Amino acid sequence: MTQRTGVPSLMEVARRLCLLISNFTPILTKLYGDNEALMLALQAANAACSTLHHELSAIREYGD
Secondary structure, three states: OOOOHHHHHHHHHHHHHHHHHHHHHHHHHHHHHHOOHHHHHHHHHHHHHHHHHHHHHHHHOOOO
């Protein structure tokens, strides 16, 4: 029996997070652009979810 890895679910979560970040970053920047920690966190989160999705797609195994 194949072991469940959660890779497809994690890929979907990463994709969704990137989408939400890209949709709401302009609004958050307009409202809270002077909050350097928030702006850095948004940049880091966007980079992380993008990289996570990319790396998971490289190891995802498709079944029958």
